[in-house]
Amino acid sequence: MRMQTRLLWWFGAFVLLSVFLWPSFASIVAIWERSETFAHGFLVVPIVLFLIWRKRHGLSLLDYGTDWRALPILAGTGFVWLLARLIDVAVIEQLAAVLMVPILVWLIFGLAAVRYLGFPLAFLFFAVPMGEWLVPPLMDFTASFTVFLLRLSGLPVYWEGTFFSIPSGDWSVVAACSGIRYLIASVFLGVLYAYLNYHALWRRLLFIALAALTPILANGLRAYLIVMIGHLSDMRLAVGVDHLIYGWVFFGLVMFLLFALGNLWSDAERPSLTEAAPPAFEVRKIQPASLTHETLGLVLGLLLLVVWPLLGIWIESRAAAEREWPGHQIASELVNWSPMDTDFSAWTPRFLESSATWRQDFAHGNERAGVYLALYGQGSGEMVNSEHVLVIQKDPVWRSIEQARRSVDLGDGMQRVTETRLKSTTQSLLVWDWYWTNGYQTSSPQLAKLQEAWILLSGQRLNQARIALYTPIELKAEPARARLETFARALLPRLEIHLRALTENRDD
Incomplete structure (x- = not known):
C-alpha cells in the first residue's frame, strides 16, 4: 500500500475518531478552559507535533504495514471507553479516547512507527486532565508539614485535620493550597525537559522523580512561610490575593533552581531540532502483505471505532422517566420515630444533579436522628462524583473533622458505611453515608461504579440512591453510633421496600 493511501486511511480514521468520540475530546478542552490546573493542555498537541517533526528524517526510513495485532487492543480500549462513559468516569473515558490515537498509528503504520514515535505519542496523555484524586492527600501532607515546621x-498550634490555629489567627489548607497545580506543572515540564536534555534512561527517570518530589516539599515550605508572614505581620500580609502571588513567585524560583541543577548533569549538549535515525532493527524490511489483507484490517479498525459509540447511544436512549419519591409515606410508617416539623440541624450535604431528594429529621423521646436521600438513575447526574461532598471547601459554618470506613449493624447484617464527624460552632454531627444501586449497598465508590456498569451492560434499568444518616454527637461517639443503629433498623426496611418498588416500576 502506497504511503499516500496510508495517510488517507489515517485521515479518515482521525475524522471518525473526532466525530464519534467528540463528547470525550470536548470535555477535555472544556476542563482546560475552566481550570488553571490543566491549562497546560493547550500546549500538548503543539509540543507533540514539534516532537514528531524532529523525527521527520527517521520517519522516512521506516517500513510501514498494517498490523492486525492492534485490532484486539483497539476493541478493548473501545469497550473501556464505553464502560467509562456509561458510568460517568470522565478521566477513564478521556484516557481511552486519547489512547486510541497511538493504537490507530499502530494499526495503520505498524509497530515500528509506534516505537519510533513512542515519546511524542505518550506525551499526548498530558492532555488528559487527571490528578485531582491527589488533592486530599496533598492537603493532609501540606497541613501536617506546615504544623511540624510551626x-x-x-x-x-491547635490542629484538626486541615485546620489549625496559632496565637495570631486561624488557618486552613484548602484545595487551592494543596499544591496540585505546582505538582502537575512541574511534572509536565520535567518530563519534557528530561526527554530533550538526557540520553540515559536513569538520568531521565531521576530528574522526573525530582520534578515530582520537589513541588510537594516546596509547597509545604511555601505554606509555612505564608503562615509565618501572616503571623509576623499581625495578619496584615499573605492573607488575601497576595498569598497566591507569593506562592507562584516562590514556585517559579523553585523551578528555576530545579532546572538549573538539572542542567549541571545533562548528558546532551543541547536539544536538537532533529533526532537521529531509528535503530537498525526498526528499519528492517518486513514481508509485504496483500492489499486485500491490509485493507480488511483497516476496515475492521474503522468499524471498531464506531461500534462502541453507537452502542452507547442506544443504551443511553433507554432512560426511564422518574417517579415521585414517597417521603411522607415512609416517614409515617416508622415505628417509635416521629417526623419533626423543624430540622434539628442546619447541615445539608451537597449531592448534585439528583433526580429527587428527601430530607427528614426524626425524634424518639429526647433522641434525634435524620436521613438525607438523593436519587439517581439513567437520565440524571452521576451518583458517584468527587463533587458530591458532605461539606464543601471553605464552608463558612461546617467542617469535616474525621472520616473513616466502618462496619455497622443495620439490622440485616453488617454493612460498610463511611463515618464522618462534622463540626460547627454550635453543633457536632456523626454521619453515616453509603451507596445503593438496584439493591446492592456499599460504601466504596469504586464498587458502586462497577455495580452500575454491570447493570447497564446487562440491560437493566438503573436505580441508585446516596443515603446519609446523621445524629448529634457529644464528647463520645458510642452513644451516637448506637442511636444511628437503632434509627437505621427502623428506617431501612421501609426505605428498601420503596427503593425496590421504584426499580421494578422502571423495568415495566
Missing part, C-alpha cells in the same frame, strides 16, 4: 519554630 511547632519547630516554637509556635503553639
